[in-house]
Amino acid sequence: MAEQSVAVIGAGIVGLATAWHLHRDGHRVVILDPAPEGDKASFGNAGGIANTEIVPAAVPGLLWKVPRWLLDPLGPLAIRPAYAPRLLPWLRAFLAAGRPAEVARIAAALAALNGLIEGDLAAMLAATGLAGELHRPGALTVYESLAARRRDEAEWSLKRAHAIAAEDLSGAEARALEPALGPAVACAVFTPQWCHVNDPKQLTDRLREWLRAAGVAIRAARVLAIEPQGEADIRLALEGGEAPRFAHVVVAAGAWSGILARRLGERVLLESERGYNTTVADPGVALQREVIFAERKFVATPLSIGLRIGGAAEFGGLDAPAHPRRAEALARLARIYLPGLRAEGGVAWSGHRPTTPDSLPVIGRSLRHGNVFHAFGHGHLGLTQAATTGRLIADLLARREPPIDLAPYSIARFQRRAGSRP
Numbered sequence: 001m002a003e004q005s006v007a008v009i010g011a012g013i014v015g016l017a018t019a020w021h022l023h024r025d026g027h028r029v030v031i032l033d034p035a036p037e038g039d040k041a042s043f044g045n046a047g048g049i050a051n052t053e054i055v056p057a058a059v060p061g062l063l064w065k066v067p068r069w070l071l072d073p074l075g076p077l078a079i080r081p082a083y084a085p086r087l088l089p090w091l092r093a094f095l096a097a098g099r100p101a102e103v104a105r106i107a108a109a110l111a112a113l114n115g116l117i118e119g120d121l122a123a124m125l126a127a128t129g130l131a132g133e134l135h136r137p138g139a140l141t142v143y144e145s146l147a148a149r150r151r152d153e154a155e156w157s158l159k160r161a162h163a164i165a166a167e168d169l170s171g172a173e174a175r176a177l178e179p180a181l182g183p184a185v186a187c188a189v190f191t192p193q194w195c196h197v198n199d200p201k202q203l204t205d206r207l208r209e210w211l212r213a214a215g216v217a218i219r220a221a222r223v224l225a226i227e228p229q230g231e232a233d234i235r236l237a238l239e240g241g242e243a244p245r246f247a248h249v250v251v252a253a254g255a256w257s258g259i260l261a262r263r264l265g266e267r268v269l270l271e272s273e274r275g276y277n278t279t280v281a282d283p284g285v286a287l288q289r290e291v292i293f294a295e296r297k298f299v300a301t302p303l304s305i306g307l308r309i310g311g312a313a314e315f316g317g318l319d320a321p322a323h324p325r326r327a328e329a330l331a332r333l334a335r336i337y338l339p340g341l342r343a344e345g346g347v348a349w350s351g352h353r354p355t356t357p358d359s360l361p362v363i364g365r366s367l368r369h370g371n372v373f374h375a376f377g378h379g380h381l382g383l384t385q386a387a388t389t390g391r392l393i394a395d396l397l398a399r400r401e402p403p404i405d406l407a408p409y410s411i412a413r414f415q416r417r418a419g420s421r422p
């Protein structure tokens, strides 16, 4: 017989935020994760609450930049050759997402989701005593040339069309905001809505400890499969042979969620997009806000533990070893913009972004079982969208009307139609 409780699979920021919403609704929540306190994307990310990011990764014209990026061994994009054949279905869908009509549709869906973030995140942080973790100084996207800024005009126009504030600045105006920026910065765009946290690991740790203290069970266990037995009776096959039963299950296992969804019989295009960074405790320069280096596709965030310089997108599957030189290369590149930067002694890190080809997360009810819910695939925006994802899952579970149409985020979009390509 199933317990009347909810299992949340995964103790990353998305699982924890979902657990918090479900706990608030009065459910008995159990979080399952082989290493609840272990390293994960939610610990080492750039700490940005990037609620202004509504343009998908696939945009028209991107294809022309890709060969140059791929030829640079430490460039912003890498595909491990041995993995390329397995990536093909994902790549095909990624290219399809870059068609102009798709970009407009995806941007509208991301804008709807991101429009909820400020309220949802503030509410969760206030209720858990973590409001002091969030800073709201905006962000600065900097360019090395006016021509590069002009090439991005379509993306900025799309953001402005969705009510995202974006103020163009000269290089001198950017340096007035951030005196550590050097002469390489020709112009910039200031986005006041963007926020960042003190330290994503500290936030995740504190939220997990708050939940534990509030009575949420957090168990070290790897889920191998989700096995629905009947309505409100779902068995989880755990590594080691145990098979607890729950009334509801939420899949929030980050980049590993695809394995569980596929075992449940649902197709999903989800890849690990490995990212890298270096955190420098004593960088010799000070930033007030997150800075995004537009042409070279990486960022620097002033965290409470130092300056974190990171980015890169590496596709090689979940088992490929990390390539630490990428983290070091980003720290070296940052000197172009921050001439006073001392990156020596920086701590390198890498982690798996859970990335879909259309840049939309998978949020919604499973197609196989009405009491199984998906909460994964947030790519570059998992920290940003975690609280809102949790709120939407709690709405679905309680059969409350969600504040936005959830159709664009459904796993249904990955199911093959009759006659479609494999």
Ligand SMILES: Cc1cc2nc3c(=O)[nH]c(=O)nc-3n(C[C@H](O)[C@H](O)[C@H](O)COP(=O)(O)OP(=O)(O)OC[C@H]3O[C@@H](n4cnc5c(N)ncnc54)[C@H](O)[C@@H]3O)c2cc1C
Binding pocket: 009, 010, 011, 012, 013, 014, 015, 032, 033, 034, 035, 036, 039, 040, 041, 042, 043, 044, 045, 046, 047, 048, 049, 050, 221, 222, 223, 224, 252, 253, 254, 255, 256, 257, 273, 274, 275, 276, 277, 310, 311, 350, 351, 352, 353, 354, 375, 376, 377, 378, 379, 380, 381, 382, 383, 384, 385
């Ligand atoms: C370099 C980099 C920079 C980033 N910067 C930002 C940023 O500035 N802002 C932002 O919003 N996002 C950012 N992201 C993305 C963000 O970190 C992720 O989207 C987010 O952390 C995903 O959270 P998650 O909870 O889904 O997954 P994770 O944090 O990966 O957690 C998943 C958990 O599931 C567990 N798990 C896996 N398999 C199982 C199983 N079978 N059974 C039980 N548990 C399982 C794992 O052990 C893990 O603890 C960045 C990512 C990277 C790599």
